[in-house]
Amino acid sequence: MAETPKYDVVIIGSGPGGYVAAIRAGQLGLKTAVIEKDDKFGGTCLHVGCVPTKALLFSADVYDSIKNAREYGIVCKEFSVDWAAVQARKTKVVTKLAKGIEFLFKKNKVESIQGYGRLAGPGRIAVTDAKGQTREIQARKIVLATGSEAKTFPGFEPDGKTILTNREILAVKAIPKSMVVMGAGAVGVEFASIFHRFGSKVTILEMLPRAVPLEDEEISAELEKSFRRQGITIVTQAKVEKAAKTANGVAVSYTGPDGKSQKIEAETLLVAVGRSPNTRDLGLEKTRVKLERGFVKVDPCMQTDEPGVYAIGDLVANSPLLAHVASMEGIVAVTHAAGKPVEPINYDQAPNCTYCEPEISSVGLTERRAREAGHQVRVGKFPFAGNSKSGILGAREGFVKMVCDEKYGEILGVHMIGPRVTELVAEAAAVLRLEGTALDLSHTIHPHPTLSEALMEASHAVDGMAIHF
Numbered sequence: 001m002a003e004t005p006k007y008d009v010v011i012i013g014s015g016p017g018g019y020v021a022a023i024r025a026g027q028l029g030l031k032t033a034v035i036e037k038d039d040k041f042g043g044t045c046l047h048v049g050c051v052p053t054k055a056l057l058f059s060a061d062v063y064d065s066i067k068n069a070r071e072y073g074i075v076c077k078e079f080s081v082d083w084a085a086v087q088a089r090k091t092k093v094v095t096k097l098a099k100g101i102e103f104l105f106k107k108n109k110v111e112s113i114q115g116y117g118r119l120a121g122p123g124r125i126a127v128t129d130a131k132g133q134t135r136e137i138q139a140r141k142i143v144l145a146t147g148s149e150a151k152t153f154p155g156f157e158p159d160g161k162t163i164l165t166n167r168e169i170l171a172v173k174a175i176p177k178s179m180v181v182m183g184a185g186a187v188g189v190e191f192a193s194i195f196h197r198f199g200s201k202v203t204i205l206e207m208l209p210r211a212v213p214l215e216d217e218e219i220s221a222e223l224e225k226s227f228r229r230q231g232i233t234i235v236t237q238a239k240v241e242k243a244a245k246t247a248n249g250v251a252v253s254y255t256g257p258d259g260k261s262q263k264i265e266a267e268t269l270l271v272a273v274g275r276s277p278n279t280r281d282l283g284l285e286k287t288r289v290k291l292e293r294g295f296v297k298v299d300p301c302m303q304t305d306e307p308g309v310y311a312i313g314d315l316v317a318n319s320p321l322l323a324h325v326a327s328m329e330g331i332v333a334v335t336h337a338a339g340k341p342v343e344p345i346n347y348d349q350a351p352n353c354t355y356c357e358p359e360i361s362s363v364g365l366t367e368r369r370a371r372e373a374g375h376q377v378r379v380g381k382f383p384f385a386g387n388s389k390s391g392i393l394g395a396r397e398g399f400v401k402m403v404c405d406e407k408y409g410e411i412l413g414v415h416m417i418g419p420r421v422t423e424l425v426a427e428a429a430a431v432l433r434l435e436g437t438a439l440d441l442s443h444t445i446h447p448h449p450t451l452s453e454a455l456m457e458a459s460h461a462v463d464g465m466a467i468h469f
C-alpha cells in the first residue's frame with residue numbers, strides 16, 4: 001500500500017484565513033498543504049465577498065463622480081453604465097488576485113490539493129476530489145479554515161433570479177429596477193449602496209431598531225439619515241414574514257414597527273441576515289472539538305479541544321467575521337503550530353469597516369460599551385464639514401467620534417462615518433494597541449490637507465478644543 005503523504009501542517013480552506021496561514025507556515029519552514037474544494041483559491045472574501053463588492057462599489061463611485069462632474073467643473077455629455085463591462089472588470093480584479101495567491105503558494109513552497117477535506121482521525125485528513133475519489137493525507141497539525149455561507153431560511157431559499165444572497169447577486173445579468181434588502185448589517189448596507197447608485201430603487205428591512213447594529217448608536221443614526229437623504233428607504237423594527245414570487249419579481253410581507261402587516265414588491269430580494277459556519281460536514285463529530293451554535297470554540301492560540309487541531313476565520317466562535325481577523329488568526333495558529341511564541345489576538349482592537357456610502361469604520365469600545373464596562377467616559381466629536389480635504393472632495397457628511405477614559409484620556413474607541421474612513425481606521429487601531437491617549441494623538445502632527453486631520457481634531461475635541469469647529 002502506498003504511504004500517505006505527511007505534512008507538518010495541513011490547512012482546510014483557502015480563504016483569507018487559510019491562504020495567509022499557509023504562506024506564513026511556508027515562511028516558517030513547515031511542510032505545508034492547503035486543501036480547497038473550489039477550483040480557485042481565495043474563499044468568500046476574494047470571490048463572493050470583500051473584493052468583488054468593493055470592485056462594484058468603485059465602479060459605482062466612478063459613475064457617481066461622472067454624474068456630479070459639473071460640480072467639479074467637468075462637463076460630461078454622454079455617459080451610461082455598461083453593466084457587462086462593470087462585471088467584467090470585477091472578474092478581472094478577482095482573477096488577478098487569485099493568480100497572486102497561486103504565485104505566493106509556489107514562492108513559499110505551499111502545496112495545494114483540490115478536494116473536499118474532512119478530519120479522518122488523529123493527524124489524518126480524508127480528501128475527496130471532484131470525481132468522488134477519496135485519499136488520505138497526514139499532518140502533525142491541522143488548521144480548519146472552512147469559513148461561512150450566507151444564512152437562509154425556509155421560504156427564502158436563493159433561486160438565482162429573484163431571491164438572492166451575496167453569492168447570486170454578484171452575478172446578476174442586469175441591474176434590478178427595484179430591490180428589497182433584508183438585513184441592515186454590513187453586507188446589506190453595502191449592496192444597498194452599490195445598487196442604489198446604479199439606479200435600483202432600494203428598500204432595506206431591518207428587524208432590529210437600527211441599521212449597522214454593532215456600531216455606535218450615533219453612527220447608525222447618521223447612516224440612516226444619509227440613506228434617507230439619498231433616497232434609500234430604510235425600515236427598522238421590520239419583521240420579514242414571507243417572500244412570494246410574482247410575475248415581476250417578489251412580494252415581501254413584513255410586520256412594521258407599528259405592528260401592522262405591510263407588503264412591498266420588488267424585482268429582487270437580497271437576503272443578508274448573517275452567516276452560518278461551515279462546520280457541518282468536517283468529520284468533527286468523532287473529535288473533541290467543541291461547538292457553540294455551530295461555531296468552533298478555540299483557546300487564545302486558536303487551538304480547539306482536539307489536540308493538534310486549530311480553527312481560524314469565520315468558523316470561530318465569538319470572533320468577528322472579517323477577512324483581516326481571519327488572516328491574523330491564521331498567523332497566530334501556524335506560529336503556535338511551529339512552536340514559536342505568539343501574542344493572542346485582542347479582538348477589541350480589530351477594526352471594523354463597512355464600505356457603504358458614506359463609509360463606516362470603528363475600532364474599540366462604543367460609548368455605550370465603555371460605560372457598561374465601568375469607564376468614566378469623555379467623548380470628542382469632529383464633523384467632516386470642518387475638514388478642508390472633505391470640502392475639496394465635496395464629501396462633507398459624517399464625523400469622527402472618539403471615546404476616551406476620563407482619568408488619563410486613554411482612547412477606548414474610535415467611530416467614524418464619512419469619506420474614506422475605512423482608510424483612516426488603521427491609525428486609530430495602532431493608537432489603541434499602543435494604549436495611546438487623546439493627548440498623544442492631538443500632539444501627533446497630521447499632514448494638511450488630509451482627511452486624517454479629522455481624527456486629530458476629534459482628539460482635540462475630547463478636551464473641548466477642536467480647532468476647526
Ligand SMILES: Cc1cc2nc3c(=O)[nH]c(=O)nc-3n(C[C@H](O)[C@H](O)[C@H](O)COP(=O)(O)OP(=O)(O)OC[C@H]3O[C@@H](n4cnc5c(N)ncnc54)[C@H](O)[C@@H]3O)c2cc1C
Binds near residue numbers: 038115148322355
Ligand atoms: C458580501 C460580503 C462582503 C464582505 N466584505 C468584507 C470586507 O470588505 N472586509 C472584510 O474584512 N470582510 C468582508 N467580508 C467577510 C469576509 O469575506 C470573511 O470574513 C472571510 O472571507 C472569512 O475568511 P475565511 O478564511 O474564514 O473563510 P472563507 O473566505 O469563507 O474561505 C473558506 C474556504 O474554505 C473552502 N472550504 C470550505 N469547506 C471546505 C472543505 N471541507 N474542504 C476544502 N475546502 C473547504 C471554501 O471553498 C472557501 O474557499 C465580506 C463577506 C461578504 C459575504
